[in-house]
Amino acid sequence: MTEAAASAATLDAVDAWWRAANYLSAGQIYLLDNPLLREALAPAHLKPRLLGHWGTTPGLNFLYAHLNRAIVAHDVSVLYVAGPGHGGPGLVANAWLDGTYSEVYPAIGQDADGMRRLFKQFSFPGGIPSHVAPETPGSIHEGGELGYSLAHAFGAAFDNPGLIVACVVGDGEAETGPLATSWHANKFLNPVHDGAVLPILHLNGYKIAGPTVLARIPRAELAALMTGYGYEPFFVEGDDPRAMHRLMADTLDTVLARIRAIQAEARSAGFGGRPRWPMIVLRSPKGWTGPREVDGKPNEGTWRAHQVPIGAMERDGHLALLDTWLRSYAPAELFDEAGAPRAALRALAPSGTRRMSANPSANGGALLRDLVLPDPAQFALDVGAPGALRAESTRVQGQYLREVMRANMHNFRLFSPDETTSNRWDAVLEVSQRCSVAEILPGDEHIAADGRVMEMLSEHQCQGWLEGYLLSGRHGMFSCYEAFIHIVDSMVNQHAKWLKAAAAIAWRRPVASLNYLLSSHVWRQDHNGASHQDPGFIDHVLNKKAEIVRVYLPPDANTLLAVTDHCLRSRNRINVIVAGKQPAEQWLDMAAASAHCARGIGVWEWAGSAGAHEPDAVLACAGDVPTLEALAAAQLLYEHFADLKLRVINVVDLMTLQPPHAHPHGLPDPAFDALFTVDKPVVFAYHGYPALIHRLTYRRSNHANLHVHGFREEGSTTTPFDMTVLNGIDRFRLFAAVVERVPALAPARAAARQFVAARLDAHRRHIEQYGIDLPEILAWRWKGAGP
Numbered sequence: 001m002t003e004a005a006a007s008a009a010t011l012d013a014v015d016a017w018w019r020a021a022n023y024l025s026a027g028q029i030y031l032l033d034n035p036l037l038r039e040a041l042a043p044a045h046l047k048p049r050l051l052g053h054w055g056t057t058p059g060l061n062f063l064y065a066h067l068n069r070a071i072v073a074h075d076v077s078v079l080y081v082a083g084p085g086h087g088g089p090g091l092v093a094n095a096w097l098d099g100t101y102s103e104v105y106p107a108i109g110q111d112a113d114g115m116r117r118l119f120k121q122f123s124f125p126g127g128i129p130s131h132v133a134p135e136t137p138g139s140i141h142e143g144g145e146l147g148y149s150l151a152h153a154f155g156a157a158f159d160n161p162g163l164i165v166a167c168v169v170g171d172g173e174a175e176t177g178p179l180a181t182s183w184h185a186n187k188f189l190n191p192v193h194d195g196a197v198l199p200i201l202h203l204n205g206y207k208i209a210g211p212t213v214l215a216r217i218p219r220a221e222l223a224a225l226m227t228g229y230g231y232e233p234f235f236v237e238g239d240d241p242r243a244m245h246r247l248m249a250d251t252l253d254t255v256l257a258r259i260r261a262i263q264a265e266a267r268s269a270g271f272g273g274r275p276r277w278p279m280i281v282l283r284s285p286k287g288w289t290g291p292r293e294v295d296g297k298p299n300e301g302t303w304r305a306h307q308v309p310i311g312a313m314e315r316d317g318h319l320a321l322l323d324t325w326l327r328s329y330a331p332a333e334l335f336d337e338a339g340a341p342r343a344a345l346r347a348l349a350p351s352g353t354r355r356m357s358a359n360p361s362a363n364g365g366a367l368l369r370d371l372v373l374p375d376p377a378q379f380a381l382d383v384g385a386p387g388a389l390r391a392e393s394t395r396v397q398g399q400y401l402r403e404v405m406r407a408n409m410h411n412f413r414l415f416s417p418d419e420t421t422s423n424r425w426d427a428v429l430e431v432s433q434r435c436s437v438a439e440i441l442p443g444d445e446h447i448a449a450d451g452r453v454m455e456m457l458s459e460h461q462c463q464g465w466l467e468g469y470l471l472s473g474r475h476g477m478f479s480c481y482e483a484f485i486h487i488v489d490s491m492v493n494q495h496a497k498w499l500k501a502a503a504a505i506a507w508r509r510p511v512a513s514l515n516y517l518l519s520s521h522v523w524r525q526d527h528n529g530a531s532h533q534d535p536g537f538i539d540h541v542l543n544k545k546a547e548i549v550r551v552y553l554p555p556d557a558n559t560l561l562a563v564t565d566h567c568l569r570s571r572n573r574i575n576v577i578v579a580g581k582q583p584a585e586q587w588l589d590m591a592a593a594s595a596h597c598a599r600g601i602g603v604w605e606w607a608g609s610a611g612a613h614e615p616d617a618v619l620a621c622a623g624d625v626p627t628l629e630a631l632a633a634a635q636l637l638y639e640h641f642a643d644l645k646l647r648v649i650n651v652v653d654l655m656t657l658q659p660p661h662a663h664p665h666g667l668p669d670p671a672f673d674a675l676f677t678v679d680k681p682v683v684f685a686y687h688g689y690p691a692l693i694h695r696l697t698y699r700r701s702n703h704a705n706l707h708v709h710g711f712r713e714e715g716s717t718t719t720p721f722d723m724t725v726l727n728g729i730d731r732f733r734l735f736a737a738v739v740e741r742v743p744a745l746a747p748a749r750a751a752a753r754q755f756v757a758a759r760l761d762a763h764r765r766h767i768e769q770y771g772i773d774l775p776e777i778l779a780w781r782w783k784g785a786g787p
Helices: 008-030 057-074 085-097 100-104 112-121 149-157 177-187 219-229 241-269 318-327 393-407 426-430 459-471 482-503 537-541 557-569 590-599 624-640 669-676 690-697 720-726 731-741 743-770
Strands: 077-082 163-170 196-203 232-237 278-283 389-392 412-416 453-455 475-481 514-519 549-552 574-578 583-586 601-603 617-622 646-651 682-686 706-709
Touching (some): 008 085, 008 241, 008 318, 057 085, 057 163, 057 196, 057 278, 077 149, 085 112, 149 163, 149 177, 177 459, 219 278, 241 278, 393 412, 393 514, 393 557, 412 459, 453 459, 459 475, 459 514, 475 482, 482 514, 482 537, 537 549, 537 574, 549 557, 557 574, 557 590, 601 669, 617 624, 617 669, 624 646, 624 743, 690 706, 706 731, 731 743
Parallel strands (some): 077 163, 163 196, 196 278, 412 453, 412 475, 475 514, 514 574, 549 574, 617 646, 617 682, 682 706
Antiparallel strands (some): 389 583, 601 646
């Protein structure tokens, strides 16, 4: 760097900012009134419930103050990601100090009354959470759950060449599995076209009630660990503020010089190998600058400082101790008569969008640009007659995504834990490779430093990368085996909560949806066995708010194309698409598929025999394999009962089953009754757990006549059709279920039972002898809705 080292006067200003942020942070935890302590502190000035987390906050404020100085000195754009999310009062305090908070929340001005409002709202009914949340300007990271900060940081840095993401990793957070694997994200960051991530491991020594792992290993061992991860570690350690200010300022100057040099070389000479990016280890006392002792026990530098250092205010001496602590920051020196930060303090802040709390990447919807999307019809299959063609639906989807990638090479990426090829998205590798900036050997295929297919065998990493990528203004899609997407259940929870909260914040702009393809699904895991069989992610997602989640079960390639195009155009959603990758029957041409997907549910007239008449029974289906079995059951019914009036309904959008008050896609009762009737038997073949269909439809008038067949935790390594037999969703069981419930077919029930028993017995004997399904199953084709 050519810039001179920070002057003593500059470091005094940094210290003043730090003291102001610490004062504002403590004030949020404690004060209901008297924000500037211009009166003697009294019980009436305190909140009735003291909530918040002090321990990590002074360290976060220390880093924020120093990053402010560095941004101005080096003219860089920095996004601040706070892993210790319960340091929320610190991020709020800094956003108020630099003016952003008052810009987005005008009622909380930069004056005494605004400060009072700022204090009152924190962890208060009708106010804001105690952690860094969507309400916090400058944040893309929901801090209520630990482990995801570094993955989010790297996601934000991909395709963002002008951005440095300063990611503070708490030493408690560093013990989580998702964070531990996130250190390896540096093997995917390309300095030519990506931004930089500056990890800052904040060691303050303690979690809620005990020591942290990384704070209790020798410094040399910690340095070796970070070096082994591929970083160049710099240590800033101590508890004396003056010495720490100088050390941190010099260290930031050094690491920013390293980052600039890495990027300058790569962008001028081209990518020349994986760089060793710098990272910082900050070791400072927990609860730094707080009360050293409370009730005769050490506080600063111990686990006791984790939450509220001085808790029971009714105890003797506690009010006086709090008063002394708050006044130690000298608020009169920091804020003027009106209560605004003094001019010298404001001068430290960067201006405009250089303020970390106003960084555009923290409000990604404002940067979002629509994808250039091809017409799905270009990739549609010519199915001919329904069921005449067999194809791999997700392979067709992959061809569509190839062209999406080709047209959006700066703002679209695909993410998958080593399953892009397995789930039949191979075509995307024709336009972009798998990304890796680590060593590439001569025999490797489809791997390049500038690849846009992000694969690492960690669902946590892929999910975190994609969330960070979306929240900073880009688009993407996640392909995963259905059973293993459960690994990120909790991350999906947090993202759904973020979207819900952000939708109610006027200045937060809508972001691209979080889109999943779940393939290698439960009904085609005959070779992997029970470990790969779990369709329950659908149930998990449907516990989230209706305005956020969507679940689609396209039965063939053309419906999958229509659904994928819709999902990539959507905003602020979590879209779950479940589709098989194995060769399967194709049912609808593109026009019919588009119309069917637009409705989300509909009668397949070509598959039913009722026509315009009231049916004797309804055969419904959702999912590709259930659709196949339902149609095979319908054909059996036509072969045995020529006069049976059957209606076949296919469900693509699972949300249509709910009433409109439960979900915006829900069908009104009259429309639902027109489809499913009000009194006829309904046999429903469903992809997942049957209870979910009952849960979605229990308010409907014909619910008592609804009989759902789905996955019931049976099956292991067996044949594809046997998976349906073991779970009672096979064509023979569906055939029998209709016969048992149609009154006019009562005389035929005994014969039907014998027929079904005989076919299932033949099936069992055949697979146990030959290891494959019966020829009549393998060669089955749809013949039409007739005998």
